[in-house]
Structures are given as structure tokens and as C-alpha cells.
Amino acid sequence: MSAPGYFISFEGGDGVGKSTQARLLGQWLGELTGREVVLTREPGGTELGKELRAAVLHGQDMDPRTEALIYAADRAHHVASLVRPALERGAIVVTDRYLDSSVAYQSGGRELGADEVELISRWAVQDLMPDVTILLDLDPAAAAARIRRQHDRLERAGAEFHRRTREAFLARAAADPERWIVLDASATIGDLQAQIRVDVAARLELTPVVEEAEDTVAADSDDGFDDTDSAIGYTPGVGLLPETPTGPATGSGATRA
Ligand SMILES: Nc1ncnc2c1ncn2[C@@H]1O[C@H](COP(=O)(O)OP(=O)(O)OP(=O)(O)O)[C@@H](O)[C@H]1O
Numbered sequence: 001m002s003a004p005g006y007f008i009s010f011e012g013g014d015g016v017g018k019s020t021q022a023r024l025l026g027q028w029l030g031e032l033t034g035r036e037v038v039l040t041r042e043p044g045g046t047e048l049g050k051e052l053r054a055a056v057l058h059g060q061d062m063d064p065r066t067e068a069l070i071y072a073a074d075r076a077h078h079v080a081s082l083v084r085p086a087l088e089r090g091a092i093v094v095t096d097r098y099l100d101s102s103v104a105y106q107s108g109g110r111e112l113g114a115d116e117v118e119l120i121s122r123w124a125v126q127d128l129m130p131d132v133t134i135l136l137d138l139d140p141a142a143a144a145a146r147i148r149r150q151h152d153r154l155e156r157a158g159a160e161f162h163r164r165t166r167e168a169f170l171a172r173a174a175a176d177p178e179r180w181i182v183l184d185a186s187a188t189i190g191d192l193q194a195q196i197r198v199d200v201a202a203r204l205e206l207t208p209v210v211e212e213a214e215d216t217v218a219a220d221s222d223d224g225f226d227d228t229d230s231a232i233g234y235t236p237g238v239g240l241l242p243e244t245p246t247g248p249a250t251g252s253g254a255t256r257a
């Protein structure tokens with residue numbers, strides 16, 4: 001029997017806006033449903049994961065198989081210790097990256113076999129897959145220009161690597177349209193968030209009162225995580241949205257990629 005919670009993942013290249021959108025969606029879903037919302041990420045959603053994140057992003061260079069196994073190990077611990085227990089409590093888990101990042105980066109980018117990369121992660125998480133995955137698609141050069149901090153080991157992997165990674169995400173999304181929502185991440189933060197709310201509510205069969213997110217969401221460079229942080233359990237009702245929804249959505253400038 002599947003767990004009573006909902007599992008949502010954000011995917012896409014570096015700097016496309018995943019953390020920003022994940023944080024805003026989590027906040028809104030908490031208010032909408034009254035459920036516990038767990039906002040987390042890979043790699044680094046747990047204490048052990050933070051150590052693995054530091055090694056894989058900022059440690060010495062390593063061969064692609066080692067890299068793939070570190071991401072899979074992070075994922076195994078993340079799911080066993082945090083994601084699955086939260087879903088079993090009935091929480092909504094919103095993760096900034098999951099298994100699809102391994103297929104896109106370690107297979108598309110590093111050119112390992114896609115089936116093998118997926119298999120090790122599937123084994124690691126005992127086949128737990130998201131209910132909905134949102135792909136934020138953007139030209140890698142435009143996305144990289146949004147990153148103001150020093151680039152990490154993966155971000156430095158080169159234009160060809162990031163082109164292949166983007167293509168792999170798009171191909172994976174096209175192959176499973178029931179799970180994926182693909183959005184053009186060049187839209188504004190507010191327009192994207194408005195579209196994501198409509199799409200996620202429809203996929204999860206939630207009945208939202210959707211406000212104009214553009215008026216309520218400010219551009220914010222805080223992605224909800226700091227590099228020493230682990231998963232953030234949201235308390236519903238804190239923060240970014242107005243107390244009273246202002247009316248139904250009237251559409252947004254965000255388009256499907
Ligand atoms: N739609 C947008 N338009 C313009 N800037 C944006 C948009 N979304 C996010 N940003 C800005 O781009 C930067 C990167 O955003 P964010 O951290 O959310 O991306 P990310 O995909 O999580 O990045 P990373 O992969 O590096 O973790 C931040 O400064 C953020 O404010």
C-alpha cells in the first residue's frame with residue numbers, strides 16, 4: 001500500500017530556480033492543506049548527507065562511478081531516514097532534486113549507462129518515486145548566470161556536459177508525462193509559482209484557492225537552505241503569502257517548455 005503523504009520533486013539544471021520554487025510551493029501547500037510539509041534536498045537533506053554533499057561537490061575529483069554511488073548513498077539514507085517516515089506520517093515532502101538528477105547528470109552528463117544509473121538509485125530507495133516532478137527548463141548559460149556564489153565541481157563541468165544534462169532531463173520528462181510537469185524557467189518567479197500551484201493542485205487533486213502569486217512573491221536570493229542546513233520542516237502558515245487569498249488565478253506568463 002502506498003504511503004498517505006505526497007512526494008513532489010523539483011528537477012533541472014544548476015541555477016534554474018528549483019530551491020526558490022520548492023520553498024514557495026511548500027509554504028503554500030502547508031497553508032492550503034494544513035498538512036505537515038517537509039522541504040528537503042539532495043544531496044544533503046540529512047546530517048550524513050551534508051558530509052556526502054561536501055565530498056561530492058567540494059572534495060577531490062573522482063571518477064563518474066564513484067560520483068554516482070555517492071549520490072545513490074545520499075539518496076538511500078535520505079529516503080530511509082527522512083522521506084519515507086514523513087510520507088508515512090501523511091506529510092507532503094518537497095525535495096529539491098531526486099533520482100532523476102542522477103540519470104540526467106551521471107548518465108546524460110557523465111555518459112554512464114542510463115539504465116544502470118537508474119537501477120542503483122531504484123535499489124537504494126526501494127523504488128520510491130515522486131507523485132509529481134516539476135522540471136524547470138532553462139538554457140544552461142542563462143541559469144549559470146543566476147548563480148552568484150562560487151561554482152562547485154558539477155557546475156564547473158563545462159557547457160557540453162550541461163547541454164547533455166538538460167537534454168536528458170527533457171527526454172526523461174517526455175517519456176513519462178503523467179509524472180512530469182515541464183515549465184520554461186525563463187519566466188518570472190511569480191509567474192512560475194502561479195503555474196506550478198495550478199498544475200500541482202490538479203495532479204494531486206487538491207482543491208486550492210489560488211491567488212495571484214506574482215503580487216505576493218518577491219524575487220529572493222535565499223533558496224531556503226544554507227550549506228550547513230539539513231531538511232527544513234515547515235510549519236504551515238508561516239511567512240511569504242498574504243493571510244487572505246485575493247481570488248482565483250487569472251493565468252500567468254509561465255509557459256510549458
Ligand atoms: N525565475 C527567475 N528569474 C530570475 N531569477 C531567478 C528566478 N528564479 C530564481 N532566481 C534567482 O536565481 C538564483 C538561483 O535560484 P535558486 O537557488 O532557486 O536556483 P536552483 O535551481 O535551486 O540553483 P542550484 O541548482 O544552484 O541549487 C537566485 O538568486 C534566485 O533568486
Ligand SMILES: Cc1cn([C@H]2C[C@H](O)[C@@H](COP(=O)(O)O)O2)c(=O)[nH]c1=O
Pocket residue numbers: 014041042043057071097098099100101102103105106154155
Ligand atoms: C541529486 C544529484 C545532484 N547532482 C548535482 C546537481 C548539482 O550540480 C549538484 C547539487 O547542487 P544543488 O545546488 O543542490 O543543485 O549535484 C548530481 O550530479 N546527481 C544527483 O543525483
